[in-house]
Amino acid sequence: MPLSEHEQRLLDQMERALYAEDPKFATALEGTGLRTYTRRRVYLAVAGFVVGIGLLMGGMVVPDQIWVSVVGFLVMLGCAVFAVTGWRRGPAGQGARPPPGAAPPPTARVWERV
Numbered sequence: 647m648p649l650s651e652h653e654q655r656l657l658d659q660m661e662r663a664l665y666a667e668d669p670k671f672a673t674a675l676e677g678t679g680l681r682t683y684t685r686r687r688v689y690l691a692v693a694g695f696v697v698g699i700g701l702l703m704g705g706m707v708v709p710d711q712i713w714v715s716v717v718g719f720l721v722m723l724g725c726a727v728f729a730v731t732g733w734r735r736g737p738a739g740q741g742a743r744p745p746p747g748a749a750p751p752p753t754a755r756v757w758e759r760v
Contacts, residue, residue, distance in 0.1 A: 691729030698722030 649657065665672045701718025705711055 688729050691725040694725035694728070695722050698725060 698718045698721035701721060702715050705715025705718055
């Protein structure tokens with residue numbers, strides 16, 4: 647549901663006041679750091695997953711080294727968990743949910759206009 651013109655003006659005014667009062671906090675709420683953090687986590691998890699597949703296959707080639715395959719599987723499992731938890735939580739301090747009834751961060755407006 648789009649905001650009324652009056653509500654939009656009030657929201658813009660509050661956003662400008664926040665930037666004027668505490669620009670460091672306002673830029674922390676923009677969310678670009680969260681996307682970068684999540685992307686980096688997923689890239690690391692994919693790289694680790696590929697290493698885990700290599701270990702799994704390497705353990706199959708050498709018959710007496712089954713533990714290498716087990717380690718490869720555990721690396722793959724750990725990387726999958728690492729990637730999924732990266733989507734659910736953000737970096738420390740940014741992943742916490744606001745209390746019920748709190749105003750959304752200023753970047754939430756972008757989605758309301760679409």
